Amino acid sequence: MDLRNILSEIGKTDPEVYERLSSRRNALKSFGSKVAVAALPLAVASVFNKAYGKTTSVIIDALNFALKMEYFECNFYIQANSITSLGLIPAADQPGFNAIEAHERAHVKFLISTITALGGTPFTPNYYADHTSAPPYIPLAYDYRASSNTVYAPLFNNVFSDYHTFLIAAQTFEDSHIRAVNGQMATWAGNAVFSQMQQLLATEGRHAAFIRLIRRNLGAIAAPEVPAPWINNNIPPSFPAGSSVTSGNIVLQPFYNGEENTMQSGVDISMLADTASTSGYVPVLSASAAFDEPLSQTTYNNLITPFILP
Amino acid sequence: MKILQSSEIERVEELEKIPDPSRRRFFQLAGGMAGAGLLFAACHPVTKPTDIYLGKGDIALLNFLYVLEQLEADFYTKAVTGAYLGISSNEYLALIDVRDQEIAHREYIKSLLGPTNISKPVITNFSGVNFADRASVLQNASVLEDLVIAGFNGAAGLFTDTAYPLSFLKLVSVEGRHSAYFRDALSHNNFADTTVVDINGLNQSMPPLAVLTTAQQFLTSRFDSSNLPQ
Numbered sequence: 001m002d003l004r005n006i007l008s009e010i011g012k013t014d015p016e017v018y019e020r021l022s023s024r025r026n027a028l029k030s031f032g033s034k035v036a037v038a039a040l041p042l043a044v045a046s047v048f049n050k051a052y053g054k055t056t057s058v059i060i061d062a063l064n065f066a067l068k069m070e071y072f073e074c075n076f077y078i079q080a081n082s083i084t085s086l087g088l089i090p091a092a093d094q095p096g097f098n099a100i101e102a103h104e105r106a107h108v109k110f111l112i113s114t115i116t117a118l119g120g121t122p123f124t125p126n127y128y129a130d131h132t133s134a135p136p137y138i139p140l141a142y143d144y145r146a147s148s149n150t151v152y153a154p155l156f157n158n159v160f161s162d163y164h165t166f167l168i169a170a171q172t173f174e175d176s177h178i179r180a181v182n183g184q185m186a187t188w189a190g191n192a193v194f195s196q197m198q199q200l201l202a203t204e205g206r207h208a209a210f211i212r213l214i215r216r217n218l219g220a221i222a223a224p225e226v227p228a229p230w231i232n233n234n235i236p237p238s239f240p241a242g243s244s245v246t247s248g249n250i251v252l253q254p255f256y257n258g259e260e261n262t263m264q265s266g267v268d269i270s271m272l273a274d275t276a277s278t279s280g281y282v283p284v285l286s287a288s289a290a291f292d293e294p295l296s297q298t299t300y301n302n303l304i305t306p307f308i309l310p
Numbered sequence: 311m312k313i314l315q316s317s318e319i320e321r322v323e324e325l326e327k328i329p330d331p332s333r334r335r336f337f338q339l340a341g342g343m344a345g346a347g348l349l350f351a352a353c354h355p356v357t358k359p360t361d362i363y364l365g366k367g368d369i370a371l372l373n374f375l376y377v378l379e380q381l382e383a384d385f386y387t388k389a390v391t392g393a394y395l396g397i398s399s400n401e402y403l404a405l406i407d408v409r410d411q412e413i414a415h416r417e418y419i420k421s422l423l424g425p426t427n428i429s430k431p432v433i434t435n436f437s438g439v440n441f442a443d444r445a446s447v448l449q450n451a452s453v454l455e456d457l458v459i460a461g462f463n464g465a466a467g468l469f470t471d472t473a474y475p476l477s478f479l480k481l482v483s484v485e486g487r488h489s490a491y492f493r494d495a496l497s498h499n500n501f502a503d504t505t506v507v508d509i510n511g512l513n514q515s516m517p518p519l520a521v522l523t524t525a526q527q528f529l530t531s532r533f534d535s536s537n538l539p540q
Contacts (some may be wrong), residue, residue, distance in 0.1 A: 031473025094500040103502065106511035178483050185479050189472035195515065198466050198479050202459050203376035206502040211495050212487075214502075216400060227400065228407060228492040230484055264418055265477050273415035276387055277410055282417065284409035290418075291480040 022296060027030040029048060030085040054187050055131045061121030065297055066197070067123045069177050074104035076144055076173060077123075080166060088160055093214055100207050107200060108136040114193065122273040124307060142307055144169065148305035155251050167215050168237045168252075174208035175231060176255045176303060183294035205292070225249075230289040234260040255303055258295070344384035357534045361429045364536030368474060369426045372520050373421060374538055375478070376456045377432055379416035381528055384434045385454055386412055392441040401444075401495065408451075410489055415481050422474070433530040436449045448496040455489035456506050456514065463514055468539040486513060 035097040041144050080088060087096055112122040114185050118290035127140035144159050146152035158165045181201055188194040209229035215237065236252035262270045263283060267285035282290075295303075364373040386409035393402055420427050440446040466475040472513045490501035504515045516524075517540050522533060 026368060032402055037423055037498075081476060092498065096501065097413045097498065098503060103507060103511035110510040110512070114449075152328065155369070165481060182483070183481060188477055192467065194475065195463060195467040195473075196480055196510075196512060198475070199463050199512035199515055201479060201483045202463065202486035203502060203507050203511055205483035206490035208502070209487035209490035210494055210501040215431075228404065228408070230411070230487045264480070265422065265473070267421050269414050269418060272414060272421065274410060274413045276390070281460070285412055286407060287414055290411035290414040290484055291479065291482045 001286055018072050036160050041254065046138070054189075054191070056063075056118055056121075056188055057195060059191060060115055060118055060169070061191065062184040063111055063115050063121040063182060064120065066181055066200075067108065068125070069180060070104055070107040070111060071123075071136060072142065072307070073140070073173055073177060074101065075138060075142050076170070077101035077104055077136050079139065079144065080160060080170075083160055086165060088166060090163070092109070096210050096214075096267075100210070103135055103203055103207070107203075110196075110200075114196075141309055143309050144179065144307055146306040152306050161271065164215075164218070164240055164243065167211055168239065168271050171215065171237050172252055172255050173304075174204060174211060175292075178204045178292050178298035179259075179295035180207060182292055183296050183300070199298060222275075225284070228289070231256065232289050232290065233258050234288075235257065254299075258293050260288050261293050264288045264291055329532075354503045357536060358532065361532045361534040362428050362432070363534040364428065364538055365426060367539060368470050369423065370538040371468055372423050372474065372534070373426075373428050373517065374522060374535070375462065375465060376416065376419045376423060377529075377533065378425060378461050378521070378525065379412060379419055380432045381434055381525060382415045382454055382458060383409065384411040385436060385439075385451065385528070388436060388439075389441055389447050389451070394442050394444045395448060399442070404491065404495075408491075411484065411488075418481075422477075430531075434528055435530040436528060438527065445496065448492050450495060451491060451492040454528070455492060457516075457521055459485045459489060459506075460516035461518060461521035463513060464517045464521060466515075468518070506532055 077100055081094075081097055115122045125138050125141040128138050142271055145156050147157070156165060156169055159169050160166065178201060181197060181204065185194065185201075186199060188197055208278060212227075212229045215221060216229070218240075222225045225235050225238040226232045234253075234256040236249050236256045238249050262268055269290065270282055270284045272282050272287075273280065274286075275281040276285075338431050366372040386405060387410055390402075390405050393405065397405075410427045428485075436450075459482060462478055462485065466478070468473050489506070493503075494501040502513075508514065517537055518538050522535055522538070526532070
């Protein structure tokens with residue numbers, strides 16, 4: 001098939017294909033008569049990589065990583081919401097957690113169908129048995145107490161019996177989920193998936209804020225944590241005064257490292273004018289809070305491995 | 311033959327300065343034709359000489375988002391200055407936080423635009439907001455935040471240079487946090503209802519022009535969005 005025809009066909013569905021290629025002339029110049037026939041497949045691939053950045057398999061891999069995160073969160077809320085009779089979540093907050101569970105279930109379904117549509121094989125957690133009805137609840141796959149882990153076990157031991165512990169876990173999971181999806185977004189740049197994953201990110205931002213607001217309203221927050229629905233600096237959630245857990249902040253610090261960043265696209269946000277603030281510049285705390293920072297796939301996987309059963 | 315009104319001529323002259331050959335050609339053609347005024351009206355039925363031109367392509371999208379962030383920053387500046395009576399310290403601190411974060415967003419986008427930012431001041435109109443009333447502030451803050459998120463989502467796929475949406479998604483999840491905060495403060499558990507999150511769990515997205523049209527209720531300034539990508 002002639003490359004001109006290929007570009008023309010793409011142009012019908014993606015009118016910007018020539019802009020992506022910087023110009024039609026340059027694109028076609030690459031395929032002048034001097035290009036050896038044997039070199040053509042590679043050359044074609046390089047042109048399309050230039051236009052669309054990533055191959056489909058890389059896009060699918062990143063979506064599967066996102067799906068892994070959704071399974072992890074979804075199962076966490078299903079488990080918490082199913083034990084309301086034991087008094088974990090107060091009735092006043094229950095509708096909110098039901099909504100979050102519904103969203104995470106929807107995200108699992110959405111990602112499965114997106115990955116399938118792209119010709120990929122959706123990720124399945126360990127112990128996932130039912131491939132026909134696709135229920136996202138796989139209680140055997142996770143240990144949210146991290147009971148075999150020496151670092152997290154003391155922290156999350158009461159995650160499904162103590163509301164403070166549950167909220168701290170939920171906040172940590174939501175914030176790091178946002179950060180890890182954020183870290184994958186470059187993979188989807190230029191693809192239709194990008195906008196949808198951005199929409200998913202906004203929903204996760206809502207979840208994190210809801211949980212943080214409940215913790216703020218409970219008044220059970222110890223310094224140096226500043227009670228807020230957004231991430232100030234790189235401050236992890238704190239356990240309330242009198243809690244048997246005293247090292248919570250230190251243990252959870254790795255989930256928040258890097259959030260203190262104030263540089264965006266080479267611009268130091270804390271040096272931008274803000275006439276409303278006393279310093280005349282955007283306060284450092286706000287400069288960091290105004291942007292959620294990405295986490296790499298490796299960092300995120302290392303952070304949640306203690307919660308996933310082998 | 312209809313003679314171009316002076317305001318229309320000024321408008322054309324202003325447009326002539328825009329380094330956009332297709333636009334310039336259009337007006338050269340239009341100027342030389344009988345009934346040019348009619349043609350002008352037909353092509354730009356809603357554009358007035360006083361409208362602020364957003365630019366075209368990525369610049370138009372950036373200026374569109376710049377307008378939204380100006381809107382938010384101004385809203386919270388007024389909300390903090392005229393804070394409602396009996397506001398709790400937590401709510402007051404949150405308003406200050408959000409104000410400074412929106413100013414950070416506004417100034418960030420302005421710095422990305424450099425000399426191509428719309429230098430004309432954007433005049434807001436919050437006459438429909440009662441800043442002395444808690445419910446009015448929270449309600450309107452929710453509306454604004456939801457609109458801005460929808461706008462960022464709608465613009466994300468329209469950029470030619472994907473570096474822009476890549477840098478903005480870091481602030482989109484923060485806008486999600488803002489919206490959830492104001493919605494929940496107004497009505498507990500209402501931080502992500504079905505009006506803003508769809509059946510796939512995805513936050514609402516709207517085309518830029520639809521967002522701008524809805525945002526007009528908070529704006530005195532009007533915009534020439536003729537080259538705003540859709």
